[in-house]
Amino acid sequence: MSKLQAYTKSMLCMGTIISIKVIASPNSEKNVHNDLEKVSTIFRQVESIASRFSPDSEVMSLLEKNGKPARVSPFLFEMTRFALQIAEATDGVYDPTIGNQMEKSGFNRHYLTNRIQQTALSTSPTTYKDVILYPELGAIQLQKPLILDFGSIAKGFAVDVAVKALSFYEGVMIDAGGDVFVRGRNERRELWKVGIKHPIEKDRPLAVLNVTDVAICTSGSYERKSAHDTSFHHIQFPKGSSPNELISCTVVAPFGMMADSLSTASFLLGYKKAKKLLQELQVEGLFITPSLHIYKTDRMEAYVDEYKL
Structure with a gap:
């Protein structure tokens, strides 16, 4: 061999x-x-x-065409389409139109230039229903001035x-800051070991998964806090508060965009509603409370190699 x-x-x-x-x-x-x-x-x-965070990005350019269909790249159209599907599945608990709210709560500094992005928009409420897709045109229409947050x-x-x-x-293994995808086998021809970060003791994993051909994404309230109010973290409800039922949520799904969006959606929904949604979609999840109690979907245990509590 x-x-x-x-x-x-x-x-x-x-x-x-x-x-x-x-x-x-x-x-x-x-x-x-x-x-x-x-x-x-x-x-x-x-x-x-x-x-x-970049005023010249394609998603920010949609503001210039507010109220009318704007042709966009296939990449932007697909991300928007999928985000709206997750918003619909969660009855708007997950909502990609919270960009303006995120700016106002202090999540608006570019990681490279340190430049603060501040868009002069009104504070009138927006929802995912204010975004219209035109698949035949590959176009997006914003019904109100709003910022899509991806x-x-x-x-x-x-x-x-x-x-x-x-x-x-x-x-292949790709880790994009907690968005992981593994395919095939590692160099020893074994399944991939993927750690789930401990939400309190950052230098060690809470659990290790033994997986292949799946995406794994973890969302947690411990990663980023608002510079304006430390009770706010980067996962927010559409009306402006941050959930605190969970401290961490990991989703295992067939592809990355699904795991990424559903880990955030699950964090917002809370354990019971999230478990129901994930099982309807036939994906798995692991939920951790602030007291480090672990809840899981029914088949999540099949991916877990060991816990390190």
Whole structure:
């Protein structure tokens, strides 16, 4: 059996460190490095489309065309379409139109330039129903001035596109700041070990999963707090408060955008409603309360290799 080698690349993009590992034969080095550069371009492209921190991004340019259909890139259309589906499935508890609210609560500083993005919008309420899609045109219409927030969509989407671009290799692992996708096997031809971060003791995992061909995403209230009010974190209800029933929520799903959005949606819904939704969608989840009590969907245990409580 031929030897396999791990090729790695890390980059700063989309507000986080993105780590990519490709498993291939030793004589594939040149091809792998070329493909890793292509994947880096994918992440930068998605960021340029979906970032509300950059006034010249494609999503922010929708404000200039408020009230009429605007043709957009396939990437932006797909992210918006999926975000609206999750909003509909959660009866609006998850809502991608909270960008203006996120700005006002202090989540508006660009991670590279330190520039504060402050958009002069009114505080009138908006909901996902204020966004209309025109699939036949590939167009989006904002019914009101609003900012779409893809903080729980864009990284997962970029991971999906990147994994597809690397799908012909023996194995792939991408970690985009907690948005993980694993495919195939690692360099030892074993399933991938993926840790779930301990929400309090940051230097160790709370659990380790043994998985392949799935996306794993964890959302937690411990990561980012508002500079204006520390009782607010970056996961917020549409009306402006932050949930506190859970401290961490991990979702295992077939693709990254689904795991990314549903981990945030589950955090907002709380354990009971989230479990019901995830089981209807046939994906798995692990929920952790502030007292470190663990709840799970019925089949989540099949992915868990060990707990490290």
